[in-house]
Amino acid sequence: MLHLAxxxxxxxxxxxxAVNLLVQRHPINSALSLVVVMGSLAGEYLLLGAEFxxxxxxxVYAGAIMVLFIFVIMLLNAGVEEHTQGSRVALLIGVPGxxxxxxxxxxxxxxxxxxxxxxxxxxxxxxxxxxxxLFHDYLLPFEVTSVLVxxxxxxAVVLAAPARSVQQTKREG
Amino acid sequence: xxxxxxxxxxxxxxxxxxxxxxxxxxxxxxxITSAVALIFSGAALAWALWVALQFSPAIAPYKEFxxxxxxxxxxxxxxxxxxxxxxxxxxxxxxxxxxxIHVYSIGYMWEEGGFYRFFCxxxxxxxxxxxxxxxxxxxxxxxxxxxxxxxxxxxxxFWFTKDSAASAGKKAFIVNxxxxxxxxxxxxxxxxxxxxxxxxxxxxxxxxxxPETQGSGLLTSIGLLLMVGxxxxxxxxxxxxxxxxxMEGPTPVSALIHAATMVTxxxxxxxxxxxxxxxxPGALMVVAIIGTLTAFFAATIGITQTDIKKxxxxxxxxxxxxxxxxxxxxxxxxxxFHLMTHAFFKGLLFLAAGSVxxxxxxxxxxxxxGGLRTKIPWTFWTMTAxxxxxxxxxxxxxFFSKDEILWQAYSSVHGxxxxxxxxxITAFMTSFYMFRLWFLTFFGEYRGTxxxxxxxxxxxxxxxxPHGHGGIHESPRVMLxxxxxxxxxxxxxxxxxxxxxxxxxxxxxxxxxxTTSAEAGQAAASTESHAEEGAxxxxxMGISIAAAVGGFFLAWLLYHRRRDLPEKVAHSLGGLxxxxxxxxxxxxxxxxxxxxxxxxGSSKLLWRGIDQNVIDAGLDNSAEAAREVSDTVRHMQSGNxxxxxxxxxxxxxxxxxxxIWIGIR
Amino acid sequence: xxxxxxxxxLSGILFxxxxxxxxxxxxxxxxFMSIELxxxxxxxxxVAFAAEWKALSGQIFxxxxxxxxxAEAAVGLAIIISVFRTRETLNVDQVNLLKL
Numbered sequence: 001m002l003h004l005a006x007x008x009x010x011x012x013x014x015x016x017x018a019v020n021l022l023v024q025r026h027p028i029n030s031a032l033s034l035v036v037v038m039g040s041l042a043g044e045y046l047l048l049g050a051e052f053x054x055x056x057x058x059x060v061y062a063g064a065i066m067v068l069f070i071f072v073i074m075l076l077n078a079g080v081e082e083h084t085q086g087s088r089v090a091l092l093i094g095v096p097g098x099x100x101x102x103x104x105x106x107x108x109x110x111x112x113x114x115x116x117x118x119x120x121x122x123x124x125x126x127x128x129x130x131x132x133x134l135f136h137d138y139l140l141p142f143e144v145t146s147v148l149v150x151x152x153x154x155x156a157v158v159l160a161a162p163a164r165s166v167q168q169t170k171r172e173g
Numbered sequence: 174x175x176x177x178x179x180x181x182x183x184x185x186x187x188x189x190x191x192x193x194x195x196x197x198x199x200x201x202x203x204x205i206t207s208a209v210a211l212i213f214s215g216a217a218l219a220w221a222l223w224v225a226l227q228f229s230p231a232i233a234p235y236k237e238f239x240x241x242x243x244x245x246x247x248x249x250x251x252x253x254x255x256x257x258x259x260x261x262x263x264x265x266x267x268x269x270x271x272x273x274i275h276v277y278s279i280g281y282m283w284e285e286g287g288f289y290r291f292f293c294x295x296x297x298x299x300x301x302x303x304x305x306x307x308x309x310x311x312x313x314x315x316x317x318x319x320x321x322x323x324x325x326x327x328x329x330x331f332w333f334t335k336d337s338a339a340s341a342g343k344k345a346f347i348v349n350x351x352x353x354x355x356x357x358x359x360x361x362x363x364x365x366x367x368x369x370x371x372x373x374x375x376x377x378x379x380x381x382x383x384p385e386t387q388g389s390g391l392l393t394s395i396g397l398l399l400m401v402g403x404x405x406x407x408x409x410x411x412x413x414x415x416x417x418x419x420m421e422g423p424t425p426v427s428a429l430i431h432a433a434t435m436v437t438x439x440x441x442x443x444x445x446x447x448x449x450x451x452x453x454p455g456a457l458m459v460v461a462i463i464g465t466l467t468a469f470f471a472a473t474i475g476i477t478q479t480d481i482k483k484x485x486x487x488x489x490x491x492x493x494x495x496x497x498x499x500x501x502x503x504x505x506x507x508x509x510f511h512l513m514t515h516a517f518f519k520g521l522l523f524l525a526a527g528s529v530x531x532x533x534x535x536x537x538x539x540x541x542x543g544g545l546r547t548k549i550p551w552t553f554w555t556m557t558a559x560x561x562x563x564x565x566x567x568x569x570x571x572f573f574s575k576d577e578i579l580w581q582a583y584s585s586v587h588g589x590x591x592x593x594x595x596x597x598i599t600a601f602m603t604s605f606y607m608f609r610l611w612f613l614t615f616f617g618e619y620r621g622t623x624x625x626x627x628x629x630x631x632x633x634x635x636x637x638x639p640h641g642h643g644g645i646h647e648s649p650r651v652m653l654x655x656x657x658x659x660x661x662x663x664x665x666x667x668x669x670x671x672x673x674x675x676x677x678x679x680x681x682x683x684x685x686x687x688t689t690s691a692e693a694g695q696a697a698a699s700t701e702s703h704a705e706e707g708a709x710x711x712x713x714m715g716i717s718i719a720a721a722v723g724g725f726f727l728a729w730l731l732y733h734r735r736r737d738l739p740e741k742v743a744h745s746l747g748g749l750x751x752x753x754x755x756x757x758x759x760x761x762x763x764x765x766x767x768x769x770x771x772x773x774g775s776s777k778l779l780w781r782g783i784d785q786n787v788i789d790a791g792l793d794n795s796a797e798a799a800r801e802v803s804d805t806v807r808h809m810q811s812g813n814x815x816x817x818x819x820x821x822x823x824x825x826x827x828x829x830x831x832x833i834w835i836g837i838r
Numbered sequence: 839x840x841x842x843x844x845x846x847x848l849s850g851i852l853f854x855x856x857x858x859x860x861x862x863x864x865x866x867x868x869x870f871m872s873i874e875l876x877x878x879x880x881x882x883x884x885v886a887f888a889a890e891w892k893a894l895s896g897q898i899f900x901x902x903x904x905x906x907x908x909a910e911a912a913v914g915l916a917i918i919i920s921v922f923r924t925r926e927t928l929n930v931d932q933v934n935l936l937k938l
Contacts (some may be wrong), residue, residue: 007840011848018855018875027867033873035851041878044848048889057881060904065874065911072915073867077920081865084931094819098857098900103827104833106850110843117839125898128899138898145905152909159916161899163923173851812934816871818860 003047003120010043027078031069038062049123052130178224180254182236183264184216184303191296198289207279211290214275214299218268224256225265230681233257235832236309236373243312250370260680262509263306263441266516270433271299277524278425280652281531287496291331291423298324302434306441311360311370314442318356318406321435322349328430329422348415352405358400362548366391376448384452396456398465399446407439408490409467409497414760416490420482422612424527427482432519437512440496444505447683451503457587461501464596465582468494470757470791472602474608474726477754480537481526484610488563489519495578498596502588504581506679510670511574518562521659525556525820528648528656529614529770539613542619548645553615561612562663564604564628565721573667575600576717577676580710596708597720604724612732619645655676714805845886852879866918866928870911877907 023032035077038061045054134142187555198206228235234257243250255272258266276294282291302326305317323346330342360370367375374721379392403409408416408431419431430436443460449458468491475487492515499508532539532549546553562569565576580602583593647653669675743750752758809820852875859872881900888896918928925933 003840007844011844014848015851015855018683018852021871021875022855022859022862027865027871030855030868030871037875038878041882044845044882045885048845048885050885050897050900053872053881053885053897056901056904060908061874061878065908068911068915069871069874072919074930076867078865078867078928081863081868082929084846084864084929088816091819094815094822094861095858097819097823097826098854098861101822101829102850102854102857104826104829106847108833109846109850117841118845118886118889119839123885123894124892125894129894130901133894133898134901138895138902139938141902143904145909149905149909152912156912156916159913160919168861750895814930814933815861815864822857 010040013040014045025081027073035062035066050126176227180225180307180527181239183217183220184300186213187296189213191293194289195293196651198293201289203288206289206292210275210296213296214272221264221268225261228261244301247368250310250312253309257682258679259444260306264511267302267434269514270520273658274429277652277655280649280660283426290488294324294327305438309372320343322346325430325435328426329419331422338421339769341421345415345419348412349405352402352412355398355401360393360594362395379448382452393453393455396450396453397459400460403439403443407436407493407534413490417483417486420486423524428520428523432523433516436493440512444509447505457501462499462594464494464497464501465592468599469595472599473753474756475606479539482537482538485522498582499578502582502585504585505683506582507577510675511578514570514574514666517659517662520557521559521663525552528552528652530650532645536621536630542614543617544619546615549647555656558660558663560607563607565600570663570667573670576714579717580713581714597717599721600717600723604721605728608728609727609732612728616733647651726785839907841889851882864928864929870914
């Protein structure tokens with residue numbers, strides 16, 4: 001009972017945030033609603049017993065990634081969205097396509113999930129087991145993702161750096 | 174020990190001459206061109222004579238392998254040469270008459286443009302004809318067959334800038350082609366049933382076979398198809414229409430190709446295939462009927478023609494009919510005998526006609542001639558010899574051969590008195606129209622205009638460009654010598670028929686092919702005593718001589734004595750006369766039946782319908798369709814990010830749908 | 839006890855919102871945020887299944903998804919910054935140099 005209530009609460013906040021993201025015209029508002037979504041998702045994770053993931057969600061996603069987003073919005077001084085008519089295809093074909101696809105997938109998933117139920121806090125184990133898994137069974141993906149992050153850092157630095165002339169680069173050695 | 178006769182030299186020498194003249198002739202002077210042509214055709218003649226001296230019945234048939242050609246599994250066809258009495262006779266005729274005509278042409282064509290081209294084609298013709306004669310298999314014979322058709326086309330259309338000449342060349346080639354189609358199908362049948370085209374192999378396979386019942390069976394079909402080919406090449410009904418038009422070519426061409434040699438290729442082929450025909454009485458009968466009808470039919474047309482060369486053309490068709498009649502009653506040696514004498518006197522007739530035309534400056538209409546015998550005596554006397562020969566008056570050459578055919582037509586086991594009767598009537602008509610020609614050209618008063626003006630402006634079909642030396646003049650010696658030689662041959666050429674010498678000479682070729690039952694039938698049929706048979710033969714001989722003399726008399730009456738009569742006769746016959754004069758409108762009939770629908774069908778159906786609307790349209794429209802499709806699809810690449818996103822979403826939905834559908838099934 | 843399907847429906851809604859945002863929005867950064875929303879929806883689905891089957895590898899996967907999302911966000915924003923520098927606009931309709 002409590003489970004359902006909490007689930008519905010967090011779920012409602014989630015959906016509200018998502019819809020708000022769509023509706024808002026200024027990107028900063030969208031970013032902030034996305035933060036709300038992420039926070040509520042963290043709540044959902046807690047309900048499922050995934051404490052570690054919830055913590056990570058808040059720290060990394062809401063705390064770092066969204067902050068990055070907001071930084072960029074402020075850096076670029078993004079304003080209210082202009083109302084340009086760019087593509088009829090996106091609206092006429094894309095949205096119906098998306099709706100159809102989503103409905104279908106949801107229907108399949110729901111049809112096949114049967115009467116399974118998830119208990120409150122169902123996920124087992126302390127974070128220690130997660131650490132164990134990460135460094136034993138999933139060591140390779142772990143290392144590869146760390147390399148990926150390194151590359152991303154380098155890429156971001158290069159791409160975002162201000163354009164310099166060749167002379168300048170040479171002079172700076 | 175059989176000597177190596179090097180037969181391959183005989184065709185190759187004229188080929189070399191043709192190549193030299195064809196490739197380099199443009200830079201040669203006339204003298205060099207004529208020298209080249211004469212040397213190579215003369216060398217071929219010399220070699221042929223040498224071969225004849227070496228030849229004896231003991232070494233016949235002489236086979237010489239030249240080069241291998243087709244080896245496809247079991248099927249073999251090689252370049253090989255074959256010499257027996259029959260091909261020896263043809264060889265001597267072709268090289269001899271051919272050489273004489275080469276000599277004559279030097280004089281005749283001297284003033285013409287394209288001199289080297291003429292001799293190149295002439296030598297080329299010799300090469301193909303000799304290939305045809307000396308071939309050891311049907312395929313090589315077919316090469317020669319096609320090749321002489323080609324040479325004929327080139328030579329008929331020699332003055333190709335003239336529309337009529339070009340059309341005549343095309344007509345000859347196309348009509349020939351129709352005959353060749355029949356020939357080809359016969360070859361296919363031979364390959365299918367005998368696995369080979371070599372004479373040796375085919376004939377030895379056929380030898381044991383008995384004669385087929387009337388009008389059925391494999392050999393009859395092959396025989397009939399071969400006859401179709403021969404009808405095309407040798408201008409028989411229904412494929413004779415090209416020969417009168419072929420008179421557009423220069424007169425030496427008419428003499429060589431359309432009188433002496435090429436048109437006789439059909440007769441040679443039938444004689445060579447006698448093994449097949451002997452066992453197919455149905456086909457033989459068809460051959461004889463076609464020959465007889467053609468002889469009669471062409472003679473009737475020849476009576477009314479006014480162009481001297483056209484008369485000779487129809488005469489050729491008629492005489493070829495005689496040769497086929499001879500072959501059609503299985504008297505192959507008689508047919509070949511007539512072929513030989515015909516080469517002499519018809520070649521001479523054409524050459525002399527050319528001399529006449531040359532003398533009066535290009536005129537060919539006999540109504541414009543007359544009284545020429547005093548002005549061009551040499552031409553007159555040689556042409557007289559030829560006319561007497563063709564009319565069949567003894568002791569000239571034509572009498573022996575024609576009489577032999579008529580006798581065989583009557584007495585042979587395949588013959589009948591109907592053939593004989595029509596043959597005699599045709600002989601009468603032949604004599605009549607030839608003497609008509611003789612009288613109109615050489616006797617009476619000169620009706621033309623050459624003498625008064627000194628030169629003529631019109632150049633007629635088959636005549637060279639008139640040259641301005643005035644008056645009616647005899648031809649130069651280079652043209653007269655061949656005339657004289659051929660005249661001598663026309664007189665004495667038939668004497669080899671005396672005491673059946675010629676027939677006995679060719680007998681080994683033809684006897685080998687006759688089936689035993691036919692021989693028995695032949696023996697059984699001649700139950701009459703020799704004396705009776707001899708008496709009958711003399712009676713028939715007398716009748717044919719009477720026919721010839723009768724023709725002479727009638728011509729003398731109508732064209733010498735009572736010049737007014739022909740007009741009256743023509744008037745009284747009215748429509749019949751007009752019909753015959755217009756060659757029974759056969760050309761028009763063919764044009765309406767075959768040519769016009771073909772051209773119409775080709776332009777409407779094949780060109781507009783299929784080529785333009787199906788093939789071109791298919792190509793163009795598919796290209797157009799591709800362009801239009803790409804034009805429409807191009808809009809997907811808009812450079813707009815959101816439309817890309819839209820397509821991605823739609824595509825994703827499609828994939829999901831598909832996977833669900835797969836999962837459900 | 840909540841049926842699994844509830845979680846899946848929620849995840850689906852989030853995903854759908856993300857795709858819609860991607861299609862509708864004209865600001866590049868908003869589009870990026872819609873992508874993040876999509877990723878979050880998927881994450882929820884992963885964790886729900888992991889809880890269902892009591893398998894920890896679902897959580898591990900979420901962990902990796904987050905890492906990759908972070909890297910992608912970093913690089914993507916860097917690209918946006920450089921695009922902004924050249925085109926002076928954040929309107930995706932005007933980043934259309936590939937248009938014919």
